[in-house]
Amino acid sequence: MISVRHLTKHYRVHEKDPGLLGSLRSLLHRRHHDVVAVSDVSFDLADGEMVGFLGPNGAGKTTTLKMLSGLLYPTSGEVTVNGFVPQRRERAFLSTVTLVMGQKQQLQWDLSPADSLLVSKAIYGISDADYRQRLGELTELLEIGKVLRKPVRKLSLGERMKCEIAAALLHRPSVLFLDEPTIGLDVSMQQNVRRFFADYNRRHGATVLLTSHYMSDVTALAKRVLVIDGGELIFDGDLQGLVERAAPWKLLKLQCSEPLDRGRIERFGTVELCDGLRASLRVPRKAVTETASAILAHLPVEDIAIEDIPIEEVIAEVFRAERRVKVQAAEGATPR
Numbered sequence: 001m002i003s004v005r006h007l008t009k010h011y012r013v014h015e016k017d018p019g020l021l022g023s024l025r026s027l028l029h030r031r032h033h034d035v036v037a038v039s040d041v042s043f044d045l046a047d048g049e050m051v052g053f054l055g056p057n058g059a060g061k062t063t064t065l066k067m068l069s070g071l072l073y074p075t076s077g078e079v080t081v082n083g084f085v086p087q088r089r090e091r092a093f094l095s096t097v098t099l100v101m102g103q104k105q106q107l108q109w110d111l112s113p114a115d116s117l118l119v120s121k122a123i124y125g126i127s128d129a130d131y132r133q134r135l136g137e138l139t140e141l142l143e144i145g146k147v148l149r150k151p152v153r154k155l156s157l158g159e160r161m162k163c164e165i166a167a168a169l170l171h172r173p174s175v176l177f178l179d180e181p182t183i184g185l186d187v188s189m190q191q192n193v194r195r196f197f198a199d200y201n202r203r204h205g206a207t208v209l210l211t212s213h214y215m216s217d218v219t220a221l222a223k224r225v226l227v228i229d230g231g232e233l234i235f236d237g238d239l240q241g242l243v244e245r246a247a248p249w250k251l252l253k254l255q256c257s258e259p260l261d262r263g264r265i266e267r268f269g270t271v272e273l274c275d276g277l278r279a280s281l282r283v284p285r286k287a288v289t290e291t292a293s294a295i296l297a298h299l300p301v302e303d304i305a306i307e308d309i310p311i312e313e314v315i316a317e318v319f320r321a322e323r324r325v326k327v328q329a330a331e332g333a334t335p336r
């Protein structure tokens, strides 16, 4: 169980003008300002839940994950992870959690993954029998048998990432914080890694909080999402609920037997595309079935497909809407 209450993090940033003069001035008069990276965030995660953590660049995702895994002290607020306060970094806590950061390498460059895994075995005090069993399982699931003995610097990005994951999970953590675990991987490798985490969650009942800019990671692994923007939590709930709230339409894609002009299809919905034999319309979710029937009855349509708005667009719309609300609130507050 993870409990997060009013979690807030401010970074103190040192300001310096450019150039030598700027450096000298900053030695004499140090100026600072505070960056609010995370502001009053609260949520709970139940044991075994897999939850997506979404937000645009700089929203506060990594900062939150670092506080949850005990790498950063919160400015205020409380966090408990399986009953532990992360920043105390107790041994029992550290053997419960792991943080996988796709953008940061944790394996030693000149050693082989096998050597780094042996170091982890010693650090976590894993018995020989457990080590053999876990290494066997990770090697099989991640298909890394052939690369374990090569120096890390000679591995491809995908091979390295899979070895990073093996090293991060050797101590069999029950809480996984995954920060962009598939970044830079090709599509098939992304799928392998996703499948691996889904499998790990099933086998070991692990709780997983995952950030990714690849929406397919999130849709494949998480039913529930937390959405953060400008350090504030703006949504916590079902991914499908978010889609329905932010995008109450569907797309009707038409393939026609003769070219259509815009005027003929406009009455059925908002035209997104009208290009010779192909057209696509945005239609309110509730009216999809009757609109599709009307189109089939009145237009020379050979094929019709009903699709959800791509999830990337839905999320982008959530952020746009949130910013509009903030701008309106700020404008309302400005004295005239």
Ligand SMILES: Nc1ncnc2c1ncn2[C@@H]1O[C@H](COP(=O)(O)OP(=O)(O)OP(=O)(O)O)[C@@H](O)[C@H]1O
Pocket: 011, 012, 013, 035, 036, 037, 055, 056, 057, 058, 059, 060, 061, 062, 063, 064
């Ligand atoms: N060490 C730091 N010192 C000062 N500011 C920081 C530091 N780390 C992050 N920030 C700032 O805090 C805010 C949140 O950053 P964070 O890395 O948590 O965002 P993020 O959601 O993980 O972004 P991304 O998706 O780009 O990785 C940003 O404005 C960032 O510039």
